[in-house]
Amino acid sequence: MAFRRFTDTIKANGGDEKAYAQAVVTETNELFGCTVTELYEGTGGKTNRRDTLPHEVQQAYTVNESLSAYELERMEGTIGGENQREVNNKINAVVREQSKQTRKWLPW
Amino acid sequence: MSNTTASSVMKLPELKEKVRYTWDILNEWDGAILQPENFAKEMKTFGDRRYKKTWVNALCKFEAMLAYASCLDSWMLLTSTFAFRPERWDYEYRHQIFNEFLMYPKAVEIIKTGLEDIFHKDFDVQEREKADEFFRLLEEREGSAGAIGFSTRFTEQFAGSRTAA
Numbered sequence: 001m002a003f004r005r006f007t008d009t010i011k012a013n014g015g016d017e018k019a020y021a022q023a024v025v026t027e028t029n030e031l032f033g034c035t036v037t038e039l040y041e042g043t044g045g046k047t048n049r050r051d052t053l054p055h056e057v058q059q060a061y062t063v064n065e066s067l068s069a070y071e072l073e074r075m076e077g078t079i080g081g082e083n084q085r086e087v088n089n090k091i092n093a094v095v096r097e098q099s100k101q102t103r104k105w106l107p108w
Numbered sequence: 109m110s111n112t113t114a115s116s117v118m119k120l121p122e123l124k125e126k127v128r129y130t131w132d133i134l135n136e137w138d139g140a141i142l143q144p145e146n147f148a149k150e151m152k153t154f155g156d157r158r159y160k161k162t163w164v165n166a167l168c169k170f171e172a173m174l175a176y177a178s179c180l181d182s183w184m185l186l187t188s189t190f191a192f193r194p195e196r197w198d199y200e201y202r203h204q205i206f207n208e209f210l211m212y213p214k215a216v217e218i219i220k221t222g223l224e225d226i227f228h229k230d231f232d233v234q235e236r237e238k239a240d241e242f243f244r245l246l247e248e249r250e251g252s253a254g255a256i257g258f259s260t261r262f263t264e265q266f267a268g269s270r271t272a273a
Contacts, residue, residue: 003181004235007188017188017196021178022133028180029137036180048182048218049225061180084197085129096139 006065009072010091013079019088023095027068030099031060031106056107064102068095117200123163126197127151130170134177168201172208176215182222183231187238192245202245 010019028036039045039053046052050061071094081087118126128147135142154169155162175189190209192202209215226236 004232017191018130018133018174020184020188021174024178024180025133025136025174035177037177046221047214048179048221050181083125085125 002062002065002069005069006072009069009076012076013072013091014081014087015091016084016088018084019091022088022092023068026092026096027061027064027099030096031064031103032057032108060102060106063105064099067102068098071098118197120160120163123160123167127163127167127170130167130174134170134173164201164204167198168204168208171198171201171205172211175205175209176212179218181225182218183225183239184222185219186222186226186242187235190245191238191241193241203249206245206249 006023007020010023015023024036028034028039032039034042039057040047043054043057045054045057050058053061072091075094079087079090081090131147131150132141135144135146151157151162151166154166157163175185179185179189190202190206192199198205212218225231226239
């Protein structure tokens, strides 16, 4: 499952639970230009269950999380920082950059 | 709720940093913080900023807001967000954070959805075990006067019924 691999690579790079939250907020903003809450409300999905989101939305998340995980795997051992926030922010910057790239391929 | 000694008590400067970090995530758009001047305004609503309690209240409120705002998968609340291990920096505030989350009208429904997901027969067993700390949180709440919690007996029954199904 792409999301598990995504969260595993965040952890492997030193990210904590907040890094996951931050990554989800960031990829949702970048891919769909909205918040998670707005995405569920706007598409009529059952709140907080991604398999009820439109198929193309699920696919966008899957592709983005797979590619982000790949990038994070490549970077393992290179991300550091003076505190947890710095580490998380560096991980988030990778996710943001990948999400911007993924966004270019999406039809909306 | 007596088991609060396992983690070290956070000092005020560190607490302030954590509050600001969470607020920044909530107010970030396209890599920039929107209206950073609003942080001070928002903090004033929590009371006198010279007191630690004010910052604790802000932290718990913002952490709950982030838990809600980042909840793409409800089961992640159980296996990550609210799986408070004693070594986590937010462990000492776990009950207040969870109480703040429960203020959301949809909170109970989201938790219920998460429970359904992690007890589904196809859910990864190792991933499910990560929710142990969430169930410990519920156990601590059971019997607390005035606590809004979930009966762990309910979740055990729930798990049993899903397994049997």
